[in-house]
Amino acid sequence: MAVAPVTHNDVEKCVDAIIEKVGKDIKFGMPLGLGKPVHLINALYKRAKADPSIKLVIATALSLEKPAAGPGLETKFLGPFVDRLFGDIPDLEYMVDLRKNALPSNVEVTEFFFKAGSFLKDNKQQQNYICTNYTHAVRELVALGVNAVSQIVAKKEINGEPRYSLSSNPDTSLDLVPILREQEKKGRKIAVIAEVNNNLPFMVNHAEVGEEEFDLILENPDYEYPLFGAPNMAIMPADHMIGFNASTLLRDNGTLQVGIGSLGSALVYSAILRHKNNDVYNELMDDLKLEERFPIISEIGGRDTFAKGLYGCSEMMVDGFMHLYKAGILKREVFDNVDLQMLLNEEKITQDVTLGTLDALIEKDVLSSTLRAKDVEFLKQYGILKDSVEFKGGSLLVGDQTIEPKLKDESCRAQIAEHCLGDTLKGGIVMHGGFFIGPSSFYQDLRDLTPEENEKFCMTSVKYINHLFDHEFGNQKLKVAQRQDARFINSTMMYTLGGAAVSDGLDNGKVVSGVGGQYNFVAMAHEIDDARSVLKLKSHRMTADGPKSNIMMSYGHCTIPRHLRDIVVTEYGVADLLSKNDQEVYIELIKVADSRFQDELLNQAKAAGKVAKEYQLPEIYRHNTPENLLNTFNKYKAKGFFDPFPFGCDFTPEELKIGKALKGLKAKTATRSGLFKCVWEALKVKYVPEEFSPLMDRMDMRTPNSFKEKLEQKLLVSELIAQQG
Template identity: 45%
Template sequence: MFPARLSGMFTGIPFRNTAYRQPISLRSSVWNGKMAPSQPQQFTDPQACVDFVLSTVGKHIVLGLPLGLGKPNHLANAFFQKALKDTSIRLNIVTAITPEIPTWSSDLERRLLKPIFERVFGGYPELDYALALRNNNLPDNIDVTEFFFRPGAYMGNRRAQQNYISTNYTHAVRDLMANGLNVAASLIATETIDGIPRYSYSCNPEVVLDLQQAMEQAKQEGRKMVVVGQVNRNLPFMYGGALVDTAIFDAILDHPSFDFPLYAPPKESVNTQDYMIGMHVSSLIRDGGTLQIGIGSLGDAIAYGLILRNEQNEAYRRFLTISGILERFGDRIERIGGTAPFATGLYGCTEMLVDPYLHLIERGVIKRKVYDHPGLQRLLNQGDIDEPIGSDILEKLVGANIVSGRLTAEDVAFLTRFGIFQPQWRWEEGMLVDDHRRIPADLTDIGKREEIASACLGKRLQNGILVHGGFFLGPRDFYEQLRRMPAERRRLIDMTAVTYMNQLYGNEEIKILQRRHSRFVNTGILVTLGGAVVSDGLEDGRVISGVGGQYNFVSQAHALPNARSIIMIRATRNSNGKTSSNIVWNYGHTTIPRHLRDIVVTEYGIADLRSRPDKEVAQALIEIADSRFQEALLHQAKQAGKIPGTYRIPERFRNNFPERLEQTIKTFRNQGLFPAFPFGSDLTNEEYVLAKALKTVKEETQSRGIRSIDWRSAAKSISVPTAARPYLQRMELDRPGGIREHLMQRLVVYALERTGALS
């Protein structure tokens, strides 16, 4: 029997994550007369690897693939092609968030998007099963089941909708096994450590670490199981739970030709609506606390707000004052969060590691390390010890019954593990020994304790963690940052099982101690006046994305002391040219039930709903709704008897209009704040300007039809403005060759003028 995580055997660092101390059996063979872990079959041909799997488990394959980035594309395609050619093979692929290269819907979009997609996605091998599913031509012997869709990807795909599994992320392993999974295949990273080739699940350990244990149990029950890894050297080599022993795998596919470019969706721009939400949220984060955020422009906006709060606090507070945030919500901010710079800093506990976490680490916002030992973490929380090791630390450890007065071998292992003792010291028969000295291991004697402190103590605590994460996905520079990061810095990010971050049960004591003042920040689509949140689907039953870990974090916020769930809702949305409110009276689908209501944030403010009666919940949500919809919402609530007939919306909440927000933020943009891409972009400046301009015109035509375009103005001059030429060159419309291209040229110029890009 071997531990599931064997990193300590090779690095000298004991396990940091108590969630993975359970034993797991590995395949073994006789070696020098003893049982030793056998090595996986090595392959350089995907089809040969698939043949090996078929010879092991048979022709009914239930293939589990990781969510998002960690899919082994060449292996997945080999399985698909094998089943496509041999219809006696039954292949069911179970996965989530299938990456696809986007497409365009018009020649004008093609001119803008094709060069971007070639630059960003060039060399990424498309997944055959995804193309077949997209084109509705999956054969009868192949099926695809997902428990989380790439948002909006399969709204019109009946087969995908019918095969969707609704589940919490922490239940994914249960559901995979219930569906008969017998093959788990992942993209993995490799690195040689101390002369030994090692493997890392890198971007996706979140499900497979628990899945391996379930598969091992199934093996013991007589079921045939195979674990396969496909090496990709472009994957950053991550530590923590992601670092696994070679013997975990039954087969490994490894050849330089399979080191394909990683799927890297470009970053979204952050608009005024998102920045306002992010600034509100940034004021609700408590110094010394815990942070969970997700991908996208809202996550970027929060991180930007936190960095602004930490580095330019005067400007940060001035914005909160001028925007009216402090006047309207100052009491909630003071009670829940804060506006001062981060003295202690934050710790990240997140399902998804997104690139803003790296910026928050670099800029000193995330700097509170946590340690995998309850006693040590408790002393840190209480302020009795600090990361720099004080001369009195041994006395405090004895006083807290963490180590005994007369040190044991176990005590010394603990002290060296966390850097309290320098690594050369070891215990031998009641003595502390290095290569030169022997000291009695007795802390009860003041003189000996002082001698031990002088000789043995290290300078700072070691093996702390800044962020626990489950999986990652992001832009190209995010992966490059991780690859360039020195190993000792990467070790501060523990990529591990989703069951560690997303739930409390199992190691509750250490999780509660680490997750002080947690703020779990997630995004919803709609919120009802009762406080129920809609995040994953529509009331007609169609699924937009999935539940993922949102419910996990919301329920955890209600279970942890001093924790809060924050749901971000954009107050309005535009669809087919129509503006609608995302705060609604009621809706026929729910992701987060109303009894778990907590904090809701829109661009207009903060609604603290926890422990409040229904009338106050409805009032608080109306007060942060767009003012164009407030009266209608109030009327519905009064009609239902949920708000007293005498209630009136306070005047300070009746100016919730996007124009006011734009005017507020414009002043600060003129000072260099609130850039469109706070953490960089894969788009050039011309591409961003073009995308913004064409999107604006598209929304106008959807709203008022093609006649909304002032064609007379668009065609009023024969000559093209000089300022428009770089944009037209980028669109290959600087020298139009026919009537169609002339019309497209005029449309682009009109769009640029309409959005002020040429002024």
């Protein structure tokens, strides 16, 4: 019999209980992102700082931090914004000290995924980084010897009993806790702790657990803080075009995985454009000659609306999935029974229940033609028979009606159709996700789901989502059946002409972010006949030395090896690399590269003997320039499409203008000559135009005092004027 957990309303007493249970050598595991128990880990960290006899290892990923600004203009801009969005959210104090290089010697922080670029200059964290696939995170935690795990949870009283939701982070907990319980049975000291925060949406299905899941529960309304919201990022023109090109690869009645960031949002926006403004969508496809230049679109994608809809299967449930749900696109339901799922895939049944549903199940040997008790329970579970139907004495009972369960008998069939059949299948899921994080509006959308809608969203184990191996929630055959026409869409930083993706690190060994689940989804796409892996890539990047191609001959690091190449999408098109020989792969990638670099890439490929010396790139692929892209983009922007913030913005209109100016200044002053030029132009500014007064007020720069402050004001005004004209 499970022992009831001990509930504490004081975090210090909860820390005392952890130390009493596992001792002073604490290896503390927390989920990535949103799910960290901030009050508990802060108290535990403070205790370790005060008591050197405690050895604390913090094992996690993606430690969320409030945006930090550099000195001067950045601080004036970001300070009020950060206070407005994050003011009531407590900091992770180990991260505050880590940034100051002030972690005590008895505390270590190790992560398997970083916020992109956040630790490039931190050698200690680079050394402590664990390189692993997301699906192997549990294995790494076990190998590390974690003996205490904790996360925030939501709580509800259901039928008089407390129930808890792992909400944003069942991703690793569902697999890790059972392993730790097995270790506990063998005498190891283990602590599983929940920190209640009812700002979390109460997600049901696999995320809902009983109190027996935990040893300790920290519950105090005073500890409940707002959830960390990741602001929407601006979708730039090139991002929008990458998203548009990727959206042409989606197939109605298929499956979608997509990641965070502007490229993910751009894909969602264009999928909604395709569904709700199909005429405009098709016009842009024709303007870009996409199907003519990239035949793969016609072969595996489409340009029609999503009549049957998509099913989401993504390690991260981004806010974009809620936008797709509201738009009527995320609506294809999958079921946890492989026979039922395959009949739906084969269109032998629909979600509308008829006698034909029963006949199809009989033909597939799922049911006996004379229903048995287990058949009736199965049919009721999925809504094929009404809940009111009972099976007693070999007959079906519905109220006062007794019906023989003989599906070959016409009279019995008629009675079953009239009295027993349900209306539609039930228990369908439109979204399986492993974790979520997003803007605050996203969390509110989840909290606002009706109970019936909530049942359609299943937060679950990342091992269930990210690969095809059998899992307690479903075996490989079921997963493949659910994931028909899957498009597993991720982003990458660079791509080599040989077909390797560079997504997580640099050639000097520095880790930018982490592998996460990218390898899992790429590999899974290769194992499912109708699935495809799609990697989105910006064709070039701006550096202090000018533009550089992100498609290159070779690179000294890779995340996805070349033998797993599939589809690469840039703002200029779609490169289909699957089952192509090396010459074809090189040419396909050069077709979607920025035209400023195509000749160089082609010459390198020819010099290496990878492309025939007589080959000439067709003229139709020779116009991949930012100017041409903007000409097409602006045509549709003028019609009211492709807004940089289509899903809302946390910045005020004034902040958007200031932010754009600051971004421009940063780019222009990246070189010494650029800095001198900006200062020279700034010194020409004699007064602040009246129209900029609200912007100066927002930056608290209306009346600068020192020479430095006056120069900063002039620099900002100079750039605002430049961007106007």
